[in-house]
Amino acid sequence: MKKILKNQAVQSLLASLLCVLAGLLIGYIVLLFINPAGAWEAIVTVVKNFFYYPSKAAVVKYFGNTLVKTAPLLMCGLSVLFAYKVGLFNIGAAGQYVVGVAASLYLALALHMPWYVCLIAAMLAGALLGAISGLLKSYCNVNEVISCIMLNWISLYGTNLLLNNVKETASPYTFNLVNVNASALIPSMGLSKLFAGNRYVTIAIPIAVIVAILVWVILEKTKFGYELRATGNNKNAAKYCGMNEKRNIILTMMISGALAGLGAALLYLTGFEQWQCSQSSVPGMGFNGIAAAFLGGLNPIGTIFSSYFIQHITNGGAYVDKSMYCAQISDLISSIIIYLCGFVAFFKYFMNSAIDRREAKKAEKLARAETEEGGQK
């Protein structure tokens, strides 16, 4: 038992679960303060998400919806994770995600390209944005966090401008993909049937999982991953053994950007959402990616599960009784939980010292028992 608890992987998992529990608890307390009458019910609703529906078909269908939005979140999580392994904090995943939307939707709606071309374009756009931060970092020593934040805003307004060309006249939203260019929809290949005909469920979901596994393979099994992690762990040693730090930083930011851009395409090319061209804030998807990466223990496979969980909570928040709580309550609850997710490291430390203390106490007891025994003799 003790051995299992000391295992690194098990610890990460437990710490993540603890974070989730703590997040739910604090969320519950906040709800209690706002309106104690419905608090318990509300928090249960958040956790239940699609189980809220009585019919099995509906449950399956809305489970599909959660999965559809998990795919882009997973990509953003991977984007953050990949850069983090090299010691970079890619807060620009949000912006890279946004240009991914721009590229994929513009190609789909204005140029009537098929889905795979749009997908690749989104990756290229994200990579390009990432490259800017990478270049600035390696050649001008501009902190990537600063340049990324700036680029987030530039890309938001640039995207609004560009997609204005393909938006409906009466609303701020872009055209519906189904009506304009159905060939740009990511194929479902029968997956939608599994989810009670939910046509948004496409191969985007398996693609996302495969990419996560790929990222894991690159980081753990290849020479490139070896170099990247060495650079992230000890920049000086990487330089000492002749690794090309500048090139690696730029490449990393490009790959991170491509991942986030791909995430955008995996969502928008299902037709699940349209872009709102009057949007004045950067979508939270990229930022939630940070939480997903950390909650997933900075492990690509772990991130698959953590991003599902975060999406689950976010979707569940939508079902909270709006007559008792204001409309933003769902965002508030999920943000609290996501925020707590960042504390994985802290929980790990806390757990370790708790184990140590227990052991010390046990040893003390034993020692005391022994001396008493000795005294009786």
Added chain:
Amino acid sequence: MENPYAIEMLHITKKFPGIIANDDITLQLKKGEIHALLGENGAGKSTLMSVLFGLYQAEEGVIKKDGREVQIKNPNDANDLGIGMVHQHFKLVECFTVLDNIILGVEPNKHGFLQKQEAREKVLALSERYGLHVDPDALIEDITVGMQQRTEILKMLYRDNEILIFDEPTAVLTPQEIDELMQIMKNLSAEGKSILFISHKLNEIMEVSDRVTVLRKGKYIGTVETAKTSKEELSRMMVGRDVEFVVAKDEAKPGDVVLDVEGITVASKVHSNNAVKDVSFQVHAGEILCIAGIDGNGQTELVYGITGLEPLKAGKLTLCGQDITKAPIRRRSVMGMSHIPEDRHKHGLVLDYSLEYNMVLQRYFEPEFTNKAGFLKRPQIRKYAEKLIDQYDVRSGQGPITVARSMSGGNQQKAIVARELDKDPKLLVAVQPTRGLDVGAIEYIHKQLVAQRDAGGAVLLVSLELDEVMSLSDRILVMYEGEIVGELDPKTTTVEELGLYMAGAKRKEAAQ
């Protein structure tokens, strides 16, 4: 009768994954004595001291202070009991002054306002009393390692610690500073402080300690009185065999020029002057050329320039006939340059990588370890690492998969030396290659360096250790304030003469 022991560590056992670092070890420290702790690399010395200082919790055993059992759960507990420690790697805040570092955490205050004057007086009084010269207002990053160490010692004294632990304090000091430290330790013990002292240098132990406790592979071997023992006996207790202190080597047979350094100048990071000023020399195949000098006279920057870690401001470098003045580090390495770096944690290792990954740090990209598709060949890496571990006796808890961070300082060093020597370099740049190694390991590494030389390799050795310089080198260049001030032949020079050159009291133009 009064208990003569200040600290007793009885039957201490501390385990780490795959290894028992301390196996039923007993150590008794008398009041007012200097007690040396001796043992091979990885014997468990640092671990034992960390248990005493509350950094680790022992699984078994008790600690007694003045005969009374105590619990030391963290360094604060240790501090409350009057136990202080100078770590192998100092723990000072670089951008603070000496004074601020000393009072950090125990700042005297009145109604919440800092009373610095009071602290300054106390520090100055202490520094006077024990001969610990520091400039209270200098920034840590600007002072020498020796003064940093005196700051660490003052930090302990300022907290009125009675039991002082020194973990390999002399590994980073110059010979002059070592002499000073020995004197300081003697003063401290004369004042009634009890001192625990870890060192691999038997001369120091013989000079300063009252008693010595020897550990081997985590086990307690014995405690002896220094006056009744000898260097030879101590090393036998420690490694279980006789150790040769002087390397046996034949006359060097210098061959072609391997490295040609022509008038190189390297900028300094700390001041606006150049750290290396127009330095020229040649290293030949089959010789060990040593750069001697007091720490901080440009040796570090010279090596950075040669290995490519820093760009040259002027001058030309030629390796085996090819111009490498502007060559990237990887190219130099592939051409046959190896580099044992001065700072093993900063440059030498990726501490969070496993030992096997660190072993291939210079070669991971070779076809032997990476296939055409860019995947690492794990089984080959494992096999190669196991070979080196075996050959160089690198000890660790879990072999190739041990995380480098958890290895003992000396074994980390051995891993680096193994990696760099096994590349079979044409030119080996070795900076303090035996820093922190035990006598047995030093003997082995010295033999390897000589073997490297005899096989026709060129060795550029940078060392602060005069014994090492005198016994290993075929030629000595002395560096002073960024210039080569003399070339000496170790066979005809005395240590005293070398010392004069190093201090800048004597100079002659280096013969080219």
